[in-house]
Amino acid sequence: MTQLSDEFLLAYIDGQLERRQSAEVSQLASKNVEISRRVARLKRSQTQLIESFGAFAREEVAVPRSALQFDDNEGKQLYREKPKPRTAAQSPAHIEPDTVRKMLFVIAVFAGGVFGGYGASILTGQRAPAPAKDTERAPAAQLSPSSWPADIVRFHSFFPRETLTPYPDAIANPELIRFQLSKITAKALTPPDFSRQGYSLFRGQTFNYRQDRMMQLTYASKTEPPLTLYALPAAELPDSPIVLQVLGSNKSAGWVTDHVRFLLTGEKNEDDLKLLAVMAQSQMPKKS
Amino acid sequence: MASFGEIHSRSRDAFQSIIARLYKFALVLTVNEELARALLRSTFKGLNLRKDFAGDERDHLIEAFRRMYALWSAKLGEDPNVQKRCLPEPRLFTASFPTGPLAGNAHFAKFIANMSSSQRAALYLVYGEGTSYDEAAEVTALDMLSHMKLLARGHVALSQWLDHRGLSQEYDDAAPGQERAA
Secondary structure (H helix, E strand, O other): OOOOOHHHHHHHHOOOOOHHHHHHHHHHHHHOHHHHHHHHHHHHHHHHHHHHHHHHHHOOOOOOHHHHOOOOOOOOOOOOOOOOOOOOOOOHHHOOHHHHHHHHHHHHHHHHHHHHHHHHHHHOOOOOOOOOOOOOOOOOOOOOHHHHHHHHHHHHOOOOHHHHOOOOOOOOOHHHHHHHHHHHHOOOOOOOOOHHHOEEEEEEEEEEEOOEEEEEEEEEEOOOOOEEEEEEEOOOOOOEEEEEEEEOOEEEEEEEEOOEEEEEEEOOOHHHHHHHHHHHHHHOOOOO | OOOHHHHHHHHHHHHHHHHHHHHHHHHHHHOOHHHHHHHHHHHHHHHOOOOOOOOOHHHHHHHHHHHHHHHHHHHHHHOOOHHHHOOOOOHHHHOOOOOOOOOOOHHHHHHHHOOOHHHHHHHHHHHHOOOOHHHHHHHHOOOHHHHHHHHHHHHHHHHHHHHHOOOHHHHHHHOOOOOOOO
8 A cells, every 4th residue: 555646645634534544544654754755745735725725715805796796788798608790681770671571471370370279179179088097007217226236237238348448558546446435435445356366456437326426446357358346325225145137248246235335247157256246245344 | 583684684694605705716716806707797697596595505605616617617618718818817816825934925826826727726625615525526527536636736736836936844844733634
């Protein structure tokens, strides 16, 4: 963990890390001179920024009255498109009688259509009664919470394999990925390590899933197709064991631990996928 | 129980406070009074429908910041030369940095004014308004990692500026141990 990025150290001094992560960085900074020096440097700029912008934020500022006057003719209208100057032919004083006749004709046709249609609906008489509503039908908008693995597998199917494969210059910053994972799941989680299986974590991305944020962790291998792990909060779901699911050509293993939903997917056979899921689960134990 | 007059007054105070903070954010974004006024007007028009400012002031404020930032970004997108016509006015910051060894330092105000507006906004939201990283990222419509990179680059630039001016040591002596809870 000695390769800490400036971003991660900044999150530390700004108090944005989980307590456990923060304690780890404190401990590391006390032992490592280089990290301690970088932290001190960031604290110095942080102090300056808090003083400067804090003073600016606290300062009494009189809002100019003109800032709240909505006079369309006032000064420069910086946030509106300037009206294009009318040409002489477009000026109201120069409207041709022929144009007026055309406008009246269009209005008459429109009014005829409206009233004609209404009259026709009256003449056609009573409408046939509508079929009775099917009260047994489940409301379509209510999806059961258990459908989340299928949702995510469907979402995952939109990622072609080449987009999950790292390019040579891909930047993997495990600390930032870890920070983001902890923010999203509200737990001090570390992405699982599959290096013994030949996979290395190379990218973390965040997405929206309904009301929640979801983290997508992609693992690359030199010989195998990529693996993808999704993690998202599950405030109201109880813990559940690993469940394998096959949706089209996608296989996945999903489970819930400590109010976090996980779904591991990749082009693997079911046994291998389950084994990897068990390994991931064992590396992210439930807090007592 | 609060009377109608008290509620009305509280609502008006909250509203006034939001307007002042929005105006300052507009100044931070534009570094130009004329642009800031116009930006505030445009933002305020969008917010005018929200009458109950006493409800959850924080949410209203973040939403207002977000709209203002989006408006400014859209304006810069459609008219990149807007800041060439309305030049940045660092003096807006000079008077507002009253404490510390850099108080009234015109060069420092110029340094802040020369930052990109997105970087200035990110730094102001976190260190001026005290928003969380999440809130600031929401305002600037950036994902968290991009937002953190923006902040880190601002820090690095400031550190280099302080070093270049030989102010690092002076600052260390003058402002000991002020830090946020880590």
